[in-house]
Amino acid sequence: MHENKEKKCKKEDKFLKELFSEYKPVKDNLIQMLNEIQEHYGYVPIDVQKQLSEFLSIPMAEIYGVVTFYSRFSLEPKGKYCISVCLGTACFVKGSQKIMDRLQERLGIGAGQTTEDGLISIDETRCVGACGLAPVFTVNGEVYGKATVKKLDEVLDEILNRKEN
């Protein structure tokens, strides 16, 4: 366990090292770099923000301000399965709110939150662009189109019953 953690740390160090050598330390690179960090970790850890602050010579408060302004950046890790329900207008008109309500009811958490065991998080997204399939939800990026409450239940049951969880 301990060994694993150390390995993980080393790997992350490598990612940051590469990131800091790829970008010049100029202020306008902040959002580009945050996008890569979010992509890599699934969130923006606070100590990475500190390192960014030093690298770009931007006060920590300002970085925190940017991270919390944009909805793509998250301060907390996401669950193993991230279920996003599209609440764009085209999906909304086709009833995606019902899917969202059902999801929240079944998991007992709200949008933007993660279940206590870290298994599933719920996100709301605005238009994934698959309006022809509306309403849609995605599980870790995989699109489920023409969704119904029943379909969601099936997908959810399947995830919850997976042995490896």
Add this chain to the structure above:
Amino acid sequence: MKTLQEIHKIREEKRKELDLRVNTKADTREKHILVCHGTGCTSSKSPQILENFRKILKEKNITNVRVIKTGCFGLCAKGPIVIIRPEDTFYALVTPEDCEEIIEKHIIKGEKVERLLCKDIDGKIVNSLDELNFYKKQKRIALKNCGVINPEEIDEYIAFDGYRALERVLKEMSQEEVIDVIKKSGLRGRGGAGFPTGKKWELTKASEGEQKYVVCNADEGDPGAFMDRSILEGDPHSVLEAMEIAGYTIGANKGYIYVRAEYPIAVKRLQIAIDEARDYGILGENIFGTDFSFDIEIRLGAGAFVCGEETALLESIEGKRGQPRVKPPYPAQSGLWGKPTLINNVETYANIAQIILKGPEWFSSIGTETSKGTKVFALGGNVNNIGLVEVPMGTTLREIVYDIGGGIPNGRDFKAAQTGGPSGGCIPKEHLYTPIDYESLKEIGSMMGSGGLIVMDDTKCMVCLAKFYLEFTVSESCGKCTPCRIGTKRMLEILEKLCNGEGEELDLYKLEKLAANIQKSSICGLGQSAPNPVVSTLKYFREEFRQHAIQKECKTLECKAMAKITINEEKCKGCGLCQKHCPVNAIDGTGRDKRIINQEKCIKCGTCIASCPFHAIGN
């Protein structure tokens, strides 16, 4: 690096080779299987379809057939779409398992696979794209290459007149002449506000400054709109070419494309296009041997709707929170890092090269008195043909919804159409015959917006819809100015009250007053237009608002607090179908019993209503 002569040669040779893409009578033994790779079709497995085709062709050793990845064909409702050229056969709703049969039957035996041919709304089987009602009233300018070329191959763009406009501008035209052409064409900004594009270019050129910038606004935040994304995915070079023309015209050597990170396919194809253009020397130093140099960089957004506002977008490119600046000064005077900056939307750029090539008179002959050219709409919601449509300005809403869109599904009635997204308004039935242009939409309380067009049938509650848009604005308000930050929140609270059956008549007046104040006193376009969805629904559907406020009644099922689904005892035959379909087991009764809904368990999803063959269930 390619010389101009080499590029001319590529154009000539490639155009001959690709003739079969646009000419059904092309003289060739080759066939091209085009597989749509827009986001919609990609999410329903079109990459696997492409792979299967290639694999099967290889196994069968067929060499005269190529499989091509293209941008969006437009008719997303029928996706994944496969088109075979030159005969122009249109296969709809194709699955990866169908590939074998298509190759076996269509390619080898020369027979059409009847079961996969696309059916029109009237049930008629169509053999080719042009026969579809969906395409008959469309005119494609901005989407000209979408679905025709492979967006990841610069040669295919060059084959269809790509970069010819840039060459003409750099070799034959002065900056003033370009501005003159754009002004004469009557092109106006396609991002929503409709500012004359030529005028914008002229203003930015006139601004003093050594360093200037060209920016492309590809932060398409309007939920349910995907026009810009489809252009970037289907024809990215058209945007690059126009940005270079703009750069030459205003005297800039650097461009930025600000695109949503939520559009991974568009970002990837843009990057490929930029790399290819650099490779050919079409981007970079001394383009086409002239002393004009230009380069383009991509900047990713991070999920903030307000960044579609031009000054907020500039802040975001600079790496800051995307909060709008107070105007004036306008970006044309003081934009990116305080330098004069030209910002246009993706679709605006997509028109430029063709205006240069075909002339301003050609462009201004299309459209209405004040709005020239075409507009792309993302048609969605309760309409049969969901997809991307490009129509001449002045086309009526009725033509778009019924002739192109194929009408409302499930035999329901049209209730309203929403244009302009969270900044626009709802258009009711009585305005279906309004010819769509910038002015007419404004007159009836909506706006052109970026081009989202959502159709709603009579099962939709307009109060709920207004609430939906306000929820969006509240969560996307940047917080800089008070009217927008607090005002929209107060409006949302009132709408929530109305939807929960706790409203009163006075609330309607409060909403109107708040709306007027927010419109007048917010800093940016987002705030000023945030109340529009409420104002327009209040204007056209006031009776529905009054029902919510006074009778505490919602005629649709959407306001759950007021909805109660019941089974009509007389009509119920005890078949149990509703019970079978109910996702939460909220229906009691066994055998041939009349069924009863357990109101405590019922989530009012309406599944039972749809499932009952005797129409015994309702609210």
